[in-house]
Amino acid sequence: MYFSPWVNSTHAALHCCYIGLIMKKILLLLFITLIATYTYAQNRRGGGGNGGQRQPRESRIPGGALPFREVIGVVQDSAGNKMEGATIKLKTAKDSLITNSVDKGKFTFKGVTSATFVLTVSNVGFETVVRSMQLSETSRSLELDPVILKVQSNMLGEVTINGAPSVVYKTDTVQYRAADYKVRPNSSVDEVLKKMEGFEVGTDGTVTHQGKPLTKIRLNGKDYIGGDLTQAIKNLPADIIDKIQVIDDYGDQAKRTGIKEGDPQKVLNITTRADRSVGNIARVNGGIGNNDRYDGRVYLQRLSGNEVIAVLGGINNTVNGVGGGGSSGGNTQTGGPRLNYRNDFGKKIKINASYGYNFRNVTSVSESNGYRLDSLGRTDFVRSSNRLSKNKTHNFNFDLEYEIDSADYLKVSPNYSYNSAVNSSTSTNLQTGLIHQDIRGGNSSGNTTPAYGAAVFYQHIFKKPHRNASIWMSYNHSDNEQDNEQNNNIRYYIDSNSTTRDSLVHRYISRSNISKSFSTHLTYVEPFNLESQLEFSAQMNSRSYDNQAYTSNIDSAGRNHLVDSLSNVYQYSFTEFRFGANYRINKTKYNISLGVTAVPTVLDGSKASLGNVATHRTNFNLIPIARFEYVWSKEQRFSINYSGNPSEPSFNQIQPVRDESNPQNPVIGNPNLKPAFNHNINAQYNNYIIDSKFNLSGNVYASFIQNQIANNDRLIPDAYGTLKNETSFVNIAGNHYYGGNYNVSKQLDDRKYNLSLNGSINYGHSVRMNRDLAYIVTNWHYNERFGPRINPNESIEFNPYVSFDVNKTFSTLPTSTNTNVQTTALAVDGKFYFMEGKTFTFGYNASKNYVRGLPSNITRNPLVINAYIEQNFFRKKNFTLTFQVFDILKQNNFVNQVNNGNGVTNTLTNALSRYFMFSAKVYLQKWSGAPSKHGKFMKRMGDGSFIE
Known part of the structure; x- marks a missing residue:
């Protein structure tokens, strides 16, 4: 140790x-x-x-005693948490001054007439500290030691009031103070997130904040275990958290230069408590159940300031949910280790490395039915499938940061990944109506995808404040090789009973897809003063693709015969340049950015499989830049921004030849296509009222698309007297989308009761084409959720939940049928704690859906109930035995409906979700205090990283 x-x-x-x-x-x-x-x-x-x-640290100047000086200090509690809102009084022989601690507990007195004074620091719920100071009269700046306030001994329980807000809204960051959200010993991070305003944590470990998904996780400002958010929040212990931060991340270059481009991704950052930043953590969990269910996890971590060594591994066989809409459904066996090492070597060099291996085997048996629409009529279908997929993935990421000196910074980030997959399926597809045919058969495929790349970032900071220049370069390469065998029997009908032809299709398809991308981005910032600056940027993004697909027919003897008309070989490249200028004003209360970006693009391509036909396209766009943010306080702010982005057509959409590589769906390119252009407006408002513990957050957006590229589908006769789909492409106008979401939460009785109301509304208006006929599809999606969390005492946790969801789709296609699906969901989860020390737990969760608008033959209103009992052992309650029962009533048979405007698909997937599991858990941790160097505690950055 x-x-x-x-x-x-x-x-x-x-x-x-x-x-x-x-x-x-x-x-x-x-x-x-x-x-x-x-x-x-x-x-x-x-x-x-x-x-x-x-x-104190003193800044001296030659000469005798000074008439005035500055006194600087910080207030914190005994745990090292910076305390905002404390009252500080400074009294000299001549005058008396008073102030309050502000951000990060800091306070400052200016114009102090004497270096001999009495300092009094107080706050509600804490003992008052009085210090008599006699310092140097020749120092112009005096920095005092931290003032540590201790909780008053006569305060009841653990209730303390320090005047600091639980939620703070900063530019691009929402920050929560974890100490205000109480959870039980040995809880993990996800339990804390569930209590925080604006967070929603799914049973699968996904996390949304104010309606937007979080994509990755960081620990003290650095990517953690490859950014795997789900695994991190389930394994990191809650008691190490100092603050939770939700960051709008625009990338490393924007973080260093302040120049923001594009849309950010939401990142969760956890800053650790100072006294929980040196130590060891071990968590081991093993469970076994019936129906071949098992779950095993190991989590080991060493923390020592900026040094992090983490090992995470697991293997389990669980329910994967319902298929359809891009989800595989079924049951999943998954597992693999993740390793993370991070450390600082002196003040100049920092490294962060992670490796992960994961295997994922999915088996599913699904049934679906629905219809597809065409202006000629409607085709109904009934499908069934049995699928097996096996995937293996390796990922390696490495970051090297080099602080060359105070003016120069370098970061190098290589990466490598390798993915392999084997898939097999048998399926039946019975179609009636406009198209009447049966397809039965099987498919098998295998593919490998090695990929590698690197990014380099360099920044130089000039002597003039805020003046800086940077360059970012990246290169990525991937090579996908895929083999696919199709063996299908297609039966064609001339009427409801009579067949016209049986067709056996046995084909082998070999594909190779090589993609390369190179990007470079230069920025320069020229400040006019401390509040305004000009920002210049220049980018080049180049992507090239080499695609080959060869199709062969397999005869009865097993021999392959290449079919040229079904093969497709083409190469193309897309190069985008961006030249931008932006003027930014940063004031205390507001900041504004206004600018413009010029975007010339070039698309080159050739199709070797059909006479080496070449294509060359150029385009030019001007994109305005507009951002505005107004700040009333650190608890209340408003922002609005506009962004515009062009979207070039892909090569297969503009190729001037007919592509019949898929004989059931030939594609005709349109060389006259124009690029689409997206206009996006987003506005956000946040307000946290400290005294009332009331939080209000809202977001609205609008999106308009010019020259939207749309499919123009038509059914044409095939060689067997039936119909097949032909696709071409056109530019259309009129697509627009609006929406918004809100979150209202109120904490009562020292957070024993948390009321949370969330809602969203989205409207989409899209123009489609069918047989050269334009039609309109509109969609309304409305969702309202109320989920109070009730924890009146140490024995009860009760969390009811109710939601109402409406999804309406209307289409002007003559053969279409409008849909209106309404779902009312009722749910509850909770825990009861028994026995002395609350060591015995009974937990439960139940959900019931009431669905209207689905066909009566597939409507499901399942009641799903899960429950468990749990016993904690030992003084620290760090050994636990648990018995769980899932889906007690065996009703986890949800139906997933997808309506894309051209048809509807309803999917039901096997779940095998009723099972029990017995598990044991061990939690071990040992802490050695706060990080120090040369006998002094290390200071920290705002993201939690320690300053070497």
Whole structure:
């Protein structure tokens, strides 16, 4: 076990302090000058409380006593948490000053007339600290030691009031103070997130914040275990958290330069408590159940300031949910390790490396039915399938940061991944109506995709404040090789009973797809003053593709015969340049950005399989840039921004030849297609009222698309007297989308009761084409959710939930049928704690759906109930035995409906969801205090990283 050397250093310093005091008594009269100097040196090296106060940092200037000086300090509690809202009084012989601690507990007095004064610091619920200070009169700036306030001994329970808000809204960051959200011992991070305003945590580990999904996780400002959010929040213990931050991340370059382009991704950052930043954590969980269910996880971590060593592994066989709409459904067996190492080597070099391996095997048996629409009529279908997929993935990521000097910074980030997959399926597809045919058969495929790349970022900061220049370059390469065998029997009908032909289709398809991308991005910032600046940027993004697909017919003897008309070989490249200029004003209350970006593009391509036909396209766009943010306080702010982005057609959409590589769906390109252009407006408002513990957040958006590229489908006769689909492409106008979401939450009775109301509404208006006929599809989606969390005492947790969801789709296609699906969902989960020490737990969750608008033959209103009992052992409750029962009533048979405007698909997937599981968990952790260096506690950045 490793222990930090700061303990020995502190003991040595205190020992020296003690010797110094003895010498002072003996030699005071003989060597007063020497002893004063010695005592000053000793206090600079050691000392914690008021008796061992080190002298403040002083900034001296030549000459005698100064008429005025500045006094700087910070207020914190005994756990090291910075305390905002404390009252600080400074009294000299001539005057008396008063102020409050602000962001990060800081306070400042300017114009202090004397270096001899009395400092009084107080806050509600804490003991008042009084210090008498006699400092140097020749110092113009005096930085005091942190003032530590202790909780009053007569305060009831753990209720403390420190005047600081639980939620703070900063530019691009929402910050929560974890200490205000109480959870039980040995809880994980996801339990804390469930109590915080604006968060929703799914049973599958997905996390949304104010209606938007979070994509990755960081620990103290750095990517953690490859950014795997789901695994991290289930394994990291809640008691290490100091703050939770939700960050709008525009990338490394934007973080360093302040120049933001494009749309951000939402990132969760966890900053650790100072006293939980040096230590070891171990969590082991093993479970076994019937129906071949099992679940095993191991989590090991070493923390020592900026050094992180984490090992995470697991294997399980679980329910995968319902298929359809891009989801595979069925049952999943998955597992694999993840490794993460992060450390700082001195003040200049930082590394962060992660490796992960994962295997994922999915088996599913699904049934679906629905219809497809055409202006000629409607085709109904009934499908069934049995699928097996096996995937293996390796990922390696490495970051090297080099602080060359105070003006130059370099970051290098190589990456590598390897993916392999094997898939097989058997299926039946019975179609009636406009198209009448039966397809039965099977498919098997295998593919491999190695990929590698690297990114390099360099920044230079000039002597003039805020002036900087940077360059970012990246290269990525991937090579996908895929083999696919299709063996189908297609039966064609001339009427409801009579067949016209049986066709056996046995084909082998070999595909190779190589993609390469290179990007470079230069920025330069020229400040006019501390509040305004000009920002210049230049980008080049180049992507090239080499695609080959060869199709062969397999005869009865198993021999392959290449079919040229079904093969497709083409190459193309797309190069985009961006030249931007932006003027930004940063004021205390508001900031504004206005600018413009010029975007010329070039698309080149050739199709070798059909006479080497070449295509060359150029285009030019001007994109305005507009951002505005107004800040009333750190709890209330409003922002609005506009962005525009062009969207070029793909090569297969503009190729001037007919592509029949899929004989059931030939594709005709349109060389006259124009690029689409997206206009996006987003506005956001956040307000947290401290005294009322009331939070209000809202977001609205509008999107308009010019020259939308749309499919123009038509059914044409095939060689067997039936119909097949032909696709061409056109530009259309009129597509627009609006929407918004809100979150209202109210905490009552010291957070024992949390009321949360969430809602969203989205409207889409899209223009489609069918047989050269334009038609309109509109969609309304409305959702309202109310989910209070009730924790009146240590024995009860009760969390009811109700939601109402409406999804309406209307189409002007003559053969279409409008849909209106309404779902009312009722759910509840909770826990009861029994016995002395609350060591025995009964937990449960139940959900019931009431669905209207689905066909009567597939409507499902399942009642799903899960329950468990749990017993904790030992004083720290760090060993747990659990018995769980899932889907007690065996009703987890939800139906998934997808309506794309051209038809409807309803899917039901096997779940095998009723099973029980017995599991054991062990939680171990040992902490060694806060990180220190040379006997002094290390300071921190705002993202939680420690300053070496």
